[in-house]
Amino acid sequence: MNVISDAFVWLNDPLNWTNPDGILARTREHLEISAAAVALACLVAWPLGILLGHARRGGGVVVAVANLGRAIPTLALLTIFPLTAIGFGYPPIILALAIFAVPPLLANAYLGIREVDRDVRDAARGMGLSPRQVIARVEIPLAVPYLAGGFRTAAVQVVATATLAAFVNGGGLGMIISRGFGLGLVSGGGQIIAGALVVIALCLALEGLLAVAERLVTPRHLRRPGRRTNTPMDEPIAAPADA
Amino acid sequence: MLPVAGWTAPLTEAPPNPWFSWNYVRQNIDSLTTALGEHIALTLSSVAVATAIGVPLAVVAARVRWLSGPILGLSGVLYTIPSLALFALLGPMLGLTFQTVLVGLVMYALLMVVRNALTGLQQVPAEVRDAARGMGYGRLGLLWRIELPLALPGIITGIRVATVSTVALVTVGTLVGFGGFGTIILTGFNNNYYRAQIMAGTIGCLALALAFDVLLAGLGRLVTPWARR
Numbered sequence: 001m002n003v004i005s006d007a008f009v010w011l012n013d014p015l016n017w018t019n020p021d022g023i024l025a026r027t028r029e030h031l032e033i034s035a036a037a038v039a040l041a042c043l044v045a046w047p048l049g050i051l052l053g054h055a056r057r058g059g060g061v062v063v064a065v066a067n068l069g070r071a072i073p074t075l076a077l078l079t080i081f082p083l084t085a086i087g088f089g090y091p092p093i094i095l096a097l098a099i100f101a102v103p104p105l106l107a108n109a110y111l112g113i114r115e116v117d118r119d120v121r122d123a124a125r126g127m128g129l130s131p132r133q134v135i136a137r138v139e140i141p142l143a144v145p146y147l148a149g150g151f152r153t154a155a156v157q158v159v160a161t162a163t164l165a166a167f168v169n170g171g172g173l174g175m176i177i178s179r180g181f182g183l184g185l186v187s188g189g190g191q192i193i194a195g196a197l198v199v200i201a202l203c204l205a206l207e208g209l210l211a212v213a214e215r216l217v218t219p220r221h222l223r224r225p226g227r228r229t230n231t232p233m234d235e236p237i238a239a240p241a242d243a
Numbered sequence: 244m245l246p247v248a249g250w251t252a253p254l255t256e257a258p259p260n261p262w263f264s265w266n267y268v269r270q271n272i273d274s275l276t277t278a279l280g281e282h283i284a285l286t287l288s289s290v291a292v293a294t295a296i297g298v299p300l301a302v303v304a305a306r307v308r309w310l311s312g313p314i315l316g317l318s319g320v321l322y323t324i325p326s327l328a329l330f331a332l333l334g335p336m337l338g339l340t341f342q343t344v345l346v347g348l349v350m351y352a353l354l355m356v357v358r359n360a361l362t363g364l365q366q367v368p369a370e371v372r373d374a375a376r377g378m379g380y381g382r383l384g385l386l387w388r389i390e391l392p393l394a395l396p397g398i399i400t401g402i403r404v405a406t407v408s409t410v411a412l413v414t415v416g417t418l419v420g421f422g423g424f425g426t427i428i429l430t431g432f433n434n435n436y437y438r439a440q441i442m443a444g445t446i447g448c449l450a451l452a453l454a455f456d457v458l459l460a461g462l463g464r465l466v467t468p469w470a471r472r
Contacts, residue, residue: 003335003336004336067407067456070404070407070408070411071407071410071411071448071449071452071453071456072411072448072449073410073411073412073414073415073424073425073428073445073448074411074414074415075414075415075417075425075428075429076414076428076441076444076445076448079428079429079431079432079441080441080442080445082436083260083436083438083441156323160323160324160325160326160328161325163325163327163328164325164327164415166327167417167418167429167432168432174327177327177328177331177418180331181331181334181418185334185335185338185339189335190335192331192334192335193331193332193335193336195328195331196327196328196329196331196332197328197332199325199327199328200324200325200328200332203323203324203325203328204320204323204324207323
């Protein structure tokens with residue numbers, strides 16, 4: 001197909017990589033925005049999920065947050081936030097992306113802590129550990145597989161969703177696609193497809209990388225045989241990475 | 244000069260840009276209903292196609308064990324691809340049409356329908372299958388009378404999740420020119436940051452997702468009367 005060969009011609013031009021507006025600069029911008037969003041979401045979701053899981057209550061809240069997160073269009077938050085007191089620039093985009101990263105982080109932190117065996121917690125308390133110590137030395141280490149799984153889901157989702165920032169001229173790799181649409185399908189078709197391929201490659205690479213990282217941080221005795229990429233919380237309710 | 248009723252702000256100040264305005268809704272009721280129609284059409288048709296393909300696919304995957312790995316693996320890869328990239332990939336190839344958006348939406352909905360239907364089918368207890376076989380059910384009878392009814396809650400969950408996510412996902416279709424309320428939101432943003440329009444599109448999306456969810460929950464209760472206690 002013609003547009004496909006156009007895409008490879010576009011990708012073959014070194015200037016399209018090294019431009020200030022090129023793939024390298026945009027990838028860097030994309031990853032910086034994503035990293036900030038994931039960090040912000042972890043800062044909010046993990047403590048909350050851990051506390052709720054420790055108290056073994058609030059499961060309804062966690063499910064409600066997950067459902068609401070699925071129903072809100074990213075486009076809505078991306079267009080609303082810049083018009084509030086937050087103002088234009090990177091902060092509204094980072095905040096919007098962080099909001100969509102909260103549900104998987106929260107759900108998995110909650111589930112991971114809640115699933116810790118009651119006997120183990122009792123034993124820890126019997127050994128004289130304070131509630132704080134139980135959380136820090138028993139529950140969190142045992143919840144690492146869940147925390148890592150949630151992190152992976154959230155990170156991949158944020159990097160995928162960050163593409164949408166181009167709708168509001170917010171930077172990132174989506175800009176390559178939106179610039180292509182600006183040129184029109186005839187002359188920009190190749191660039192559109194090339195941009196899409198770069199974004200897809202980045203997401204798949206990150207997914208693979210985090211899958212390896214998830215395995216590395218999970219102690220051998222906590223690895224469940226046959227447990228694949230998904231943690232129980234997102235297995236039956238899997239949704240596309242961005243919406 | 245006589246003060247004009249209702250106009251107190253001096254002319255130098257920016258015109259008001261409220262977050263919600265009935266005036267906007269009244270004056271643009273036509274474009275809003277068009278967007279609503281497009282949004283509903285895209286959601287319903289993609290979920291319907293995804294269900295029609297996805298449930299048989301799940302049945303096959305549940306029967307032929309070695310197929311379930313590739314089917315789930317493929318859906319996992321698809322899950323990672325950003326919707327905007329998918330539409331950007333399909334757009335130049337298939338043209339900027341309703342069908343292009345539909346193809347993209349079906350792919351995502353398919354993944355959710357297949358996963359949940361497969362989980363539902365796999366959770367049918369082996370003893371139940373044995374008992375049914377002992378009572379003389381053939382393969383088709385077993386599937387139709389025993390396995391599918393028992394997997395129905397899982398299938399309905401899949402359709403519900405797919406529908407709610409699709410309502411949100413349709414907005415991204417505005418990239419290809421068919422985004423329902425997404426087009427309302429984005430043109431509002433590009434049209435001097437018209438807040439009332441952005442908010443109207445957002446509220447439309449959320450209300451539609453909620454309405455579909457409630458409807459499907461009711462439908463689920465209706466078709467699984469035995470699950471009620």
